[in-house]
Amino acid sequence: QIENVKKYWKKDISEFIESKGISVKKYVTKKPDITFELNGKKIAIEVETGITISKAKNQLIEKVRLLNQSYDSWFFVVVDRNFLKKYRQFGKVIDMRYLKGQLRKIIKNSTKKKKVYKQVYRRENKAKKLK
Secondary structure: OHHHHHHHHHHHHHHHHHHOOOOEEEOOOOOOOEEEEEOOEEEEEEEEOOHHHHHOHHHHHHHHHHHHHHOOEEEEEEOOHHHHHHHHOOOOEEEHHHHHHHHHHHHHHHHHHHHHHHHHHHHHHHHHHHO
């Protein structure tokens, strides 16, 4: 049943990110549950139910090491808020209740940077044309 909960949340999170026009990859292996790219930065999301920290802490430590090596940014999404504090010792944690707001913020900040770069590029081109 817990695996079904995890599958549900992975699907829900992936669909939300895809609804913003961002391509998402989902994994079931040692890789993170969800990955995507924004402005050339690789971002990973690890959905956690609390089982791993309770029963396979060494596996979790190895996962964190791989996430730190392979991704520019990553975070845990904890389904059961009773485990938030325990996961915080390993990395950034987002409570499921606030996830969509945090994802909107990440995506918005990413697109802001793109707009700034476009504006600078336009100004430079305009200056060249005036010369």
